[in-house]
Amino acid sequence: MWRPLLLVLYCLAAPARAETPAIDFATGEWPPYVSRSFTADGVFADMVRQACRRAGYIARFHYMSWPRAEAEIKAGRAAAAFPYRPTPERALSFDFSPPLIHSSSYFFYYKPRLAHPPADFRSLADLRAYRIGVQLGYWYQPLFRQYRLNTLNTSDEESAIKLLRAGHLDLAPLTLERGLFLIRTQAAGHEQDFAYIPTPLDKATSLSLMYSRSYPNIAKLRPAIDQALQAMQADGSLHAIYQRNFPELKPRR
Incomplete structure (x- = not known):
């Protein structure tokens, strides 16, 4: 008890x-x-x-x-x-x-829709002739405005991949991991039709x-x-x- x-x-x-x-x-x-x-x-x-x-x-x-x-x-x-x-x-x-x-961003493009992709660039000013997809609030927006690039706001990065394939965009800035992931999941079977300019948009940043x-x-x-x-x-x-x-x-x- x-x-x-x-x-x-x-x-x-x-x-x-x-x-x-x-x-x-x-x-x-x-x-x-x-x-x-x-x-x-x-x-x-x-x-x-x-x-x-x-x-x-x-x-x-x-x-x-x-x-x-x-x-x-x-x-x-x-x-x-x-x-x-x-x-x-x-x-x-x-x-x-x-x-x-640490990751770097690159300009991705869709080869069937861009007959003459830029092989390289020394300055962002070299890309003024291309239509570039951007997302609101992303770090690169002030930089693109500084160089007076031809940008188009997209709702998200998935949409940028679709717009590249449709020919409504020429370039889309994406981190390497993100870009390869979206191509693999959004354009399965067409991965080889995508590429990116080998010059990074930025140095490897955190x-x-x-x-x-x-x-x-x-x-x-x-x-x-x-x-x-x-x-x-x-x-x-x-x-x-x-x-x-x-x-x-x-x-x-």
């Missing part, structure tokens, strides 16, 4: 086990980097999840449009949005993690977490996550996750 009573008293007196705290992240559909349809939400999300686990947190992903993701972290409703490229304009309002992935400056406890969370990412870079964990997701990725010239 006393044992059950003692057990009850023990349970009441014992401190509750603390739950692992969660961190909110804003993101959107951008396969192969992040997608709800992928195992572990894609390569970038897998890296973020494992970094948070090392730092003692649970990563909680909220999918939304990219403009809303930026608004969420600006308002402090999410700790960070990803994946984002650091730019001087963004650095005015946000902080960035160490790079999780894709990072873009941190809020007003999320609760962000002054503690950000260095903890950054430290975990740096450790994962040092011990090869980031590279292993990348290789697991892109085991045969080779640039197609």
